[in-house]
Structures are given as C-alpha cells and as structure tokens.
Amino acid sequence: MIEYIKGYLSTGTTPGEAGNLFWATVYILLVIVGVSVAVLCMNWLERKILAHMQIRLGPMRVGPHGLLQPFADALKLLIKEDIIPHDADKLVFWSAPVVVTMTAFTTFLVVPFGRTHAVTDMNIGVLFMLGVSSLGVLGIIMAGWSSNSHYPLMGSLRSSAQMVSYEIAMGLAIVSAVLMTSLQTGTGTLSMIGIVEAQASQHTWFIFKFFPLGFLAFAVFAIAMVAETNRAPFDLPEAESELVAGFHTEYSGFRWSLFFLAEYSAMLAVSSIAVTLWLGGWMRPFPTWLGGSTWNMAFSFLPALTFFVLAAMCFLGTIRMPKIPQFRIQTIGLGTFGALLGFVGLVLLVPAVSVRVQDIYWFVVKVAFFMYLYIWYRGTFPRYRFDQLMKVGWKVLLPTGLGVLIATALWGLMPQLSAAITGVLQ
C-alpha cells in the first residue's frame, strides 16, 4: 500500500497517466477544494473591486473589510428555505443545478496546473473541456424550462442562442492555437499538457506567435469566453433589469448557490483554457530571455513574496483600524489573518515546497488575471442588446476566427509554399 502511494511520486506524470487511483482521488479532492476556495475568494474580490470601481466601500460589516462576507452568504444560502414552484417539472428542476455543477467541475479533470499537477492528461484534452462545458448549457436550458415561468424561459432561450453562436467562434480560435502546436514538430496535439510543452519547445507563448495572428485568435477567444460564461457585458440570460434573474429566477437557497458555484467555476475553467492555449500554461514569463540559475532563483521567490505583500496589507489594515473597544475583535482577526498569510509565505520559502509550487503559482496568477478582467468588464461595459450580441458573434468574431485560422495555416506552411512557388517559377 505504502509502496503503491510512494510509487507514483517517481513516475513524473499525472496520476491519471500513471494509473494511480490513490493520487488521482487526492488530486480530484484538491481540485474541488481549490476551486471552491477560489470561488469564495472571487465572491469577495468581485464585490470589493466592483465597489471600489464605483467609489463605494463594498462589504465592510462581516469581519474586517468584509472578509467573512462569503462565509456569511454561504451560511445564509444553506439555511434558506428551498422553494420549488408548484407547477414546476420536479425532476428536471431538481437535476438542472446538478448538471450545471457537475459539468463545471468535470472540466477541471484535464486542467494542467503543472507538468505533473493535473488529474489526468487526455489526448483529446481541449475537446474534452469544450464538450463538457457545452453540456453546461443543457443545465441552464433545463432550469429555465422546468421553472414553468416566463422570465426563466426567456433567459434560457437567450442563453442557448448565445452559447451556440459563440461556441463556433471559440472553437475556431482554439483550432488555430492547436494548429500552432504542429508547426515545428509536424505532429499536433489536443492534450492540454502537450500544448504547453509545444509552447515550451517553440520558445514562445502562442499569443506572441505569428504576431498578430496569435493575438487575434486569443482576442476572439477572450471575447467569446465572456459570452460563453454569461457574464457582463454578455449577461443577457440573467439581465436583472429585464428578466429579474434570468434562468435561475425561481431557484432559491442551496440550489441557487449551486448555480453560483457553477458560474464561477466555469469562468475559472475557460480562463484556464485561455491560459493553457495562449499564455504558456504553467511556464513562468521569459524562461529563455531571463534564463539561468540566478533568474530562476529570483522567480522562485515570487510565490512567497506575493503572500508577504498580502500579509503586509493585512498588517497595514490592522494598524489603521479604529482604536476603540468595538473594533477589538476585528483588529485581532485581521492581525491573525495577516500572520497566517505570512506563515504561508514562510512555508513557500522552503526550497522543497517552492520547487513544487512554482508551476501552480504561475498558472494561478495567469488565471487570476483573467478573473480580474471579468470583474473589470462588469464594472465598465454596458450590456449588449440582443441583436448587437448576435452581430458581434456572427459578423465579427466568426469571420475573424476563420480568417485567422486560414492565415495561420498559410503562415505555418510558408517554407513549403515558397519552395513550391520558386519550383514553379524555375
């Protein structure tokens, strides 16, 4: 048994490839816990950042600077009454949030947080993620239909039309990135780990390859993925000014929180696709330009440094707390949280830990960048009208995606093409 557990550590692959059930289970649990924690953080950060963008304070009451607000919300949702409308289709109504949550979490099976830090590596990795996340639409449609109410139905109609249209542009952008993996070696790959390794072997992130083609494909994907996750400015399926809350109007309590969880984990999932395909996955920036052991060491301090900065921010907050007895618990809490973050930073300084955490750190930082973009979009862009949405999807993104795909193929075949042309001319 111990040998079985230890045996995996020397394989240097993912648990799925090594066929090690124990570590696969551990990784799956880690991913589920990690994603849930990320959703909690995201909940707090979104309110806070959005509030600051609108010159408000955001949550301030529950815990220091509202840090405990997500927990309070989760508790509230758990103990709220679970309402099922009288004329709802019970079975479909019940299974819709389950489908949405299951598909959102299943996509994380192939997300590579590092060379060995993925549950498994599939030779159809990208297709698997696309397919499973496209099943998530079914959950939304089921929710909207089974509620037997007008607003949810309108919301899910909009959602299905929107997702089907943007999936095509998204697929075209992905294909042009997959095409790039095959350029130097001649054998392309759909595996998530394989795509990152192709970027490593070609010494460039695909966003910078064939400039501006890689960047254009990335831009198409970055726009389509916002539409795919029903977020502002493409949040027509849940436009609160028109449809109350869209497809989940009739949901309450725990079922509603499942929709919330699924929405945010779907955002994390599509961001990880973008990071893997165009931003070099787990690779740190400038691995060759700023190469060498000195730079490697400098970069390996960054995870710890991030936590130290966060801890310092907490301590700053502790100092700035009002010095009155009513705020004593808050002050102690914030100080303890800062100390905890500082301790995590210290642990990350241990060489054995920092080597293993490097990959995960860079992947998470890149995904976090996308999550910030999501909040930024929501704070700045007005919502599209439905015809504008369809126009952007079909008349702008789809032709751009097609053009980029063809241009990428031509550029990739440039040596062969020029050889053929000179051959004909002679």
Next chain:
Amino acid sequence: MTSVATPFFFYFLAITAIVSAIAVITRRNPVHAALSLIVTLLALAGFYLMLYAPFVAAVQIVLYAGGIMVLFLFVIMLVNLEQNIREYQFNKQWIVATIAALALGGLLAFVYRTGRGVFPSAFYQSYRGLEGDNTQQIGVWLYGQYMLPFEIASLLLLVAIVGAVVMAKKRI
C-alpha cells in the same frame, strides 16, 4: 495501465443507452424525450471511448449532446407544450414502424451471426496503438483516402443551409 473496456462498463453503458432510448419514445413530454436522447448520446460516446476512438467520442459530445440537442431543445421550448401533451395522437404509423424495427433488428442479428469473419474480436485490439494519435489518423484519412465522400457530405450540409435560408427568408 488497465484497460477501460471492462464488461462492467459495457453493461453499464448498454443499460443506460437502452433505458434512455426507450424513454425517448415513451415520454409524452417532448422535453423529457429530448433529455433522454441526450443521455443515450452520452452513453454512445462512452462506447466510442471503449472502442479506443477518443476523438469520435469527444465530437459526439460536442456536436450531438452539446450542439444539436441544444438547438432541439431551443425549438421544443418555443412550441406550446401543454396542448401537445393533451392532444390525441392520431398518426397511425405503428405498422410501418414495426416493420422497420423488425428489418433493422434482423439486419443487426444477421451481422451479429455472420459478421465474425468481418469484425474479428482482435479488430480493435490492433487499433489500440492508434489511440494516442487517433485524432491525427482521422484527419489524414478524411483529407486523404476519404476526401470525396467527405466533400460530398459537406456539400449536402451546404444544400441544407441554403434550403433553410430560402425557406426562412421570403425576400432575400
């Protein structure tokens, strides 16, 4: 690494596929029927995986379960369902349907009895090595050996698109 093509998975997928396929034709509510059809399609994708065709399985999920069925449901939701459920079904096609089902069953039984030489049990074992570059093989075959059938199929789809546009738009 152990094989995924175990009898347990086969029977699990087979029972799922058959039960949900029966539900497709017995449910009065079209949305329930469509949802059951999705389950059937997913079980079929599982079968493709067991036959070492991961690309086909993924495309089955992306296109059929994720794309076509979403459009199906989209259309069904626009139809007034309550009326459809209450209405008496007057299409008496069960004789034709029985004959068609029997013919298909007979064909399948015939293939099962005599196909042993055509589909030897070692057939897919010899393709196991292709699992890794399954996607590539399909691409090479589609654009090489089977170029003409592939183009004809896409022409058929083009005709369908043009037809849909002509029918939907009175004035172009």
